[in-house]
Amino acid sequence: MTVLKAKQLGLTIGRSRILQDVSLTVEPGELVALLGPNGAGKSSLLKTLAGELAFGQGTIELFGRSIQQWKGSELARQRAVMPQRVDVSFPFTVREIVALGCSGLAAAERNELIDYLLQRLGIGNMACRLVPTLSGGEQQRVQLARVLAQIWHTNGPRLLLLDECTSALDPAQQQTVFSLLRELAKDQGYSVVAVIHDLNVASCYADRLVMMAAGRIVENGAANTILEPGLLDKVFGLKARVLALPEGYPMVIPQA
Amino acid sequence: MATDTAKRAPASLIFMVLAGLAVLAALFSLTNGAYPLGTSDVVNLLLEPEAAKPAAHMVFFDVRMPRLVLGFLTGAVLAVSGTLLQGLFRNPLADPGLIGVSGGAALAAVSVIVLGGSWLSDWTILTGRWALPLAAFVGSVLTTLVAWRVASRSGSIAVATLLLAGIAINAVAGALTGLLTFYADDSELRSLTFWSMGSLGHASWEDLQVAGPWMLLALLLAPVLAKPLDAFALGESVAGHLGFSVQWVKRATVVLSALGTGAAVAVTGLIGFVGLVVPHLLRQIVGAGHRVLIPASGLAGGVLLVAADSLARVVVAPAELPIGLMMSLLGGPFFLVLLMRMRIGA
Numbered sequence: 001m002t003v004l005k006a007k008q009l010g011l012t013i014g015r016s017r018i019l020q021d022v023s024l025t026v027e028p029g030e031l032v033a034l035l036g037p038n039g040a041g042k043s044s045l046l047k048t049l050a051g052e053l054a055f056g057q058g059t060i061e062l063f064g065r066s067i068q069q070w071k072g073s074e075l076a077r078q079r080a081v082m083p084q085r086v087d088v089s090f091p092f093t094v095r096e097i098v099a100l101g102c103s104g105l106a107a108a109e110r111n112e113l114i115d116y117l118l119q120r121l122g123i124g125n126m127a128c129r130l131v132p133t134l135s136g137g138e139q140q141r142v143q144l145a146r147v148l149a150q151i152w153h154t155n156g157p158r159l160l161l162l163d164e165c166t167s168a169l170d171p172a173q174q175q176t177v178f179s180l181l182r183e184l185a186k187d188q189g190y191s192v193v194a195v196i197h198d199l200n201v202a203s204c205y206a207d208r209l210v211m212m213a214a215g216r217i218v219e220n221g222a223a224n225t226i227l228e229p230g231l232l233d234k235v236f237g238l239k240a241r242v243l244a245l246p247e248g249y250p251m252v253i254p255q256a
Numbered sequence: 257m258a259t260d261t262a263k264r265a266p267a268s269l270i271f272m273v274l275a276g277l278a279v280l281a282a283l284f285s286l287t288n289g290a291y292p293l294g295t296s297d298v299v300n301l302l303l304e305p306e307a308a309k310p311a312a313h314m315v316f317f318d319v320r321m322p323r324l325v326l327g328f329l330t331g332a333v334l335a336v337s338g339t340l341l342q343g344l345f346r347n348p349l350a351d352p353g354l355i356g357v358s359g360g361a362a363l364a365a366v367s368v369i370v371l372g373g374s375w376l377s378d379w380t381i382l383t384g385r386w387a388l389p390l391a392a393f394v395g396s397v398l399t400t401l402v403a404w405r406v407a408s409r410s411g412s413i414a415v416a417t418l419l420l421a422g423i424a425i426n427a428v429a430g431a432l433t434g435l436l437t438f439y440a441d442d443s444e445l446r447s448l449t450f451w452s453m454g455s456l457g458h459a460s461w462e463d464l465q466v467a468g469p470w471m472l473l474a475l476l477l478a479p480v481l482a483k484p485l486d487a488f489a490l491g492e493s494v495a496g497h498l499g500f501s502v503q504w505v506k507r508a509t510v511v512l513s514a515l516g517t518g519a520a521v522a523v524t525g526l527i528g529f530v531g532l533v534v535p536h537l538l539r540q541i542v543g544a545g546h547r548v549l550i551p552a553s554g555l556a557g558g559v560l561l562v563a564a565d566s567l568a569r570v571v572v573a574p575a576e577l578p579i580g581l582m583m584s585l586l587g588g589p590f591f592l593v594l595l596m597r598m599r600i601g602a
Contacts, residue, residue, distance in 0.1 A: 047493075050493075050497060051496070052493050052496065052497075072496060072499045072500065072501055073499035073500075073501075074499075075499065076497065076498055076499025077499070080497065081493075081494075081497040083491075083493060083494065083497075086490050086491060086494055087490075087491065088489060088490060089346040089347070089348075089489050090346075090348070090489050090539060090544035091539060091540070091543065091544050092486075092489060092543070092544045092545065093543065096486070096543070096544070096545055097490070100486055100487055100490070100498060101498065103483075103498075103499075143490075150498065
């Protein structure tokens with residue numbers, strides 16, 4: 001079953017057209033990277049897919065059912081969303097925040113899951129810390145743990161919508177996160193749609209790259225076909241060389 | 257290990273301490289006043305009410321008990337309303353007075369005091385001795401609905417607009433209240449002043465019959481919002497992603513806090529700072545999780561108001577300070593210090 005099917009989406013806020021004629025399908029086990037310059041509509045597309053923004057034209061089907069027909073609480077068991085930034089307004093501990101994603105679990109099971117996820121994300125020793133006192137990168141991983149916990153124990157197809165989920169992380173932590181995401185996609189059949197700014201991270205980890213510009217999808221395919229000097233120049237205005245690595249994916253080297 | 261690791265007392269200990277403090281505050285409140293009643297008298301009155309002297313019986317059951325119960329309920333409901341609104345607005349400085357509840361209640365009550373003999377005589381005839389509390393209650397609900405209406409756009413509530421609407425409503429209500437004082441005669445002015453300073457001095461079982469059920473309802477329903485308000489701390493959209501119905505949570509929070517605060521303000525006048533200080537302080541002790549914070553705020557708010565009310569009767573005996581004045585005198589400076597410490601800590 002197709003996990004996500006968006007057809008000819010159009011989104012207008014005020015007088016500006018944010019999205020035009022955007023169509024996208026995502027299958028189980030697929031890790032899809034959304035790329036594009038600032039203001040291309042990546043976050044808006046993600047928010048629309050998350051049901052946060054009401055779209056004017058088109059249709060969205062999640063797990064075979066129209067998004068309007070989903071009850072929020074039901075959808076939350078199969079689909080988790082990580083916004084670009086989340087501010088925690090009160091002195092909650094890391095454990096309390098991640099526990100927000102663990103509704104329906106018994107205390108022992110919940111704590112086990114929280115400890116495991118924090119461990120996997122390299123913040124295993126921080127469960128009792130207050131979130132507002134943590135660094136940006138630590139907070140980002142706390143939110144990621146919460147998002148993963150939300151659909152961890154769900155059976156059947158699952159969808160993660162991630163908006164620049166590693167923007168505050170150093171390269172090693174970024175590697176940890178995307179290795180975990182790829183593992184979830186390959187072994188558990190997760191579908192992942194992630195807005196990614198780092199072209200090489202997208203190239204390395206994603207099954208498919210979707211290039212956006214000015215509210216439209218301009219290209220959609222494997223890294224080899226998307227990361228190509230002509231397209232990069234056209235979309236980003238980026239002058240770059242692209243090397244084909246023996247590992248099978250290309251690498252983008254910006255020219256000085 | 258870093259120093260910012262959360263050090264928290266277990267919830268059961270907190271509740272035991274608060275319950276102990278509640279008993280102490282109740283005893284302090286029951287044994288203080290013009291008529292001498294000791295702790296042993298209180299125990300005897302509770303165990304064998306028939307055996308007591310008629311005067312002691314009257315003072316205990318018709319004056320001090322309703323005052324204690326009303327004080328506790330009012331403190332509890334103001335603190336819980338503050339907790340709910342702070343959770344909704346994601347802001348530790350939110351207060352029930354903020355969205356216009358208190359201002360609207362005050363305007364309605366002052367209208368009845370000043371115009372009860374003329375323009376509003378129908379109302380006073382209709383409602384009898386409950387004219388004032390009922391009017392305040394209606395006023396608070398109406399102003400909340402106005403703020404609500406202003407802030408809602410196509411079925412959703414803009415929290416920032418709601419706050420601004422509250423400010424505007426408070427300004428208008430304050431101005432109209434001030435205008436009414438020009439038409440008040442001396443005795444009206446006295447009762448008006450007293451009411452606007454807040455007091456538990458006239459507490460009676462009748463007041464409790466009018467306001468008690470609404471306050472209890474608000475207190476009993478508030479814990480339902482614990483989980484969604486935890487999610488709200490991460491923002492409305494995240495609460496939505498987690499499966500909570502954002503609009504439902506907003507509506508329930510505003511309605512419950514208006515209901516509780518309106519009922520409390522109706523019978524006790526304007527008592528500030530409870531809803532502001534109590535949740536803020538408790539968050540440092542029990543943490544931000546609403547499952548513990550809401551009931552703990554209720555208990556602590558009740559204890560605080562009963563204790564402050566007892567003090568208000570002691571410091572200038574045989575007269576007594578209005579409790580609202582007392583709370584502002586204690587709460588204002590305290591809160592300023594708290595703010596300064598927060599700034600230094602940050």
